[in-house]
Amino acid sequence: MSAPHPAPPMALLAELTHRCPLKCFYCSNPLELVRASGELRTEDWLRVLDEAAAIGILQVHFSGGEPMARKDLVTLVRHAAKLQLYSNLITSGVLLTDEAMAELLEAGIDHIQLSFQDSEQQGAEFIGGYKGAQAKKMDAARRIKNAGLPLTTNFVIHRHNADRVGAMIELGAELGSSRIEIAHTQYYGWGLLNRDGLLPSREQLDRTSEVVEEARARLKGVLTIDYVIPDYYAARPKACMGGWGNRFMNISPTGKALPCHAAETIPDLALPSVRDHSIGDIWAHSEAFQKFRGTEWMPEPCQSCDRREIDWGGCRCQALALTGRADVADPVCEKSADHALLAGFIEQADINAPLKARG
Numbered sequence: 001m002s003a004p005h006p007a008p009p010m011a012l013l014a015e016l017t018h019r020c021p022l023k024c025f026y027c028s029n030p031l032e033l034v035r036a037s038g039e040l041r042t043e044d045w046l047r048v049l050d051e052a053a054a055i056g057i058l059q060v061h062f063s064g065g066e067p068m069a070r071k072d073l074v075t076l077v078r079h080a081a082k083l084q085l086y087s088n089l090i091t092s093g094v095l096l097t098d099e100a101m102a103e104l105l106e107a108g109i110d111h112i113q114l115s116f117q118d119s120e121q122q123g124a125e126f127i128g129g130y131k132g133a134q135a136k137k138m139d140a141a142r143r144i145k146n147a148g149l150p151l152t153t154n155f156v157i158h159r160h161n162a163d164r165v166g167a168m169i170e171l172g173a174e175l176g177s178s179r180i181e182i183a184h185t186q187y188y189g190w191g192l193l194n195r196d197g198l199l200p201s202r203e204q205l206d207r208t209s210e211v212v213e214e215a216r217a218r219l220k221g222v223l224t225i226d227y228v229i230p231d232y233y234a235a236r237p238k239a240c241m242g243g244w245g246n247r248f249m250n251i252s253p254t255g256k257a258l259p260c261h262a263a264e265t266i267p268d269l270a271l272p273s274v275r276d277h278s279i280g281d282i283w284a285h286s287e288a289f290q291k292f293r294g295t296e297w298m299p300e301p302c303q304s305c306d307r308r309e310i311d312w313g314g315c316r317c318q319a320l321a322l323t324g325r326a327d328v329a330d331p332v333c334e335k336s337a338d339h340a341l342l343a344g345f346i347e348q349a350d351i352n353a354p355l356k357a358r359g
């Protein structure tokens with residue numbers, strides 16, 4: 001029996017491209033990056049936006065790679081605005097010139113999320129591999145604020161920069177962020193490949209948590225700080241994407257519809273393409289979106305657990321990456337028979353472990 005499909009997804013994550021001027025060691029893009037020639041055409045994306053609005057999706061997040069590497073970004077933003085979709089641009093900011101900002105504003109962009117690799121230039125260039133990126137990002141933040149748009153700044157934390165979390169929060173506040181995301185690296189894609197060199201120690205995690213809690217109290221009423229800890233130190237998993245096929249649909253640069261951005265790693269999952277099907281049809285009827293939707297698919301210990309409709313058994317892609325099976329409880333959960341694996345990965349972490357930059 002197929003799982004009943006829920007209300008339409010709240011948001012569409014439009015991964016426009018894998019191209020990016022940066023080469024972050026923790027990038028969540030897949031190891032096999034799609035070339036420009038394999039990307040969806042402008043007319044495909046325009047149709048996808050039409051279909052999104054038609055089924056009641058409210059928000060579209062333009063991401064990548066670097067979505068500003070697409071020449072048609074302004075066209076897509078303008079179309080989203082025409083359809084009354086709330087549009088968010090997730091960008092590294094290095095291409096956000098005065099001219100680009102003016103065009104995006106005129107097209108109707110609603111919000112910009114700007115990523116930083118560190119509070120300091122040296123650390124930022126070590127991670128992103130792009131000389132001069134930090135200055136460009138600071139300029140981008142000023143342009144966003146001058147345009148009167150809400151700004152979220154995002155900082156990804158790992159073993160090499162965890163000790164500068166306080167300075168990152170100060171930077172985000174100075175730049176006028178209404179929201180700061182302090183997100184420990186999630187170990188997918190390039191992050192998983194580089195896990196040994198990126199995973200922080202327990203002491204680093206505890207210190208970052210203290211700094212974030214102190215800043216939250218101090219900046220209450222001024223800005224919001226979202227804090228994401230590394231799964232590997234958690235006792236319970238996160239509800240990946242708010243549950244499989246429950247709240248979000250991710251479209252890859254080639255047009256595959258994904259219930260989770262790493263779902264392409266799951267073998268034998270027939271991922272539908274927006275080139276062949278409407279997103280309404282994919283959401284309601286595709287095998288891929290139904291496979292882990294709801295609770296029927298769950299084995300024990302999830303099936304009888306009172307958190308099964310809170311975390312939905314955690315992340316299928318993480319279960320696969322760590323155990324070789326996508327249909328078991330996320331090993332992050334203390335109740336999982338595979339939970340002990342995580343202690344071994346934490347033990348292996350080493351600041352001197354070699355890191356491989358994304359291509």
Ligand code: SF4
Pocket residue numbers: 020021022023024026027028029064065066092115128358
């Ligand atoms: S994580 Fe870094 S390399 Fe990956 S898309 Fe974002 S800015 Fe580019």
Ligand code: SF4
Pocket residue numbers: 236237301302303305306307308309311312313314329330333334335336
């Ligand atoms: S047993 Fe399954 S549903 Fe329960 S907390 Fe763990 S992962 Fe979540």
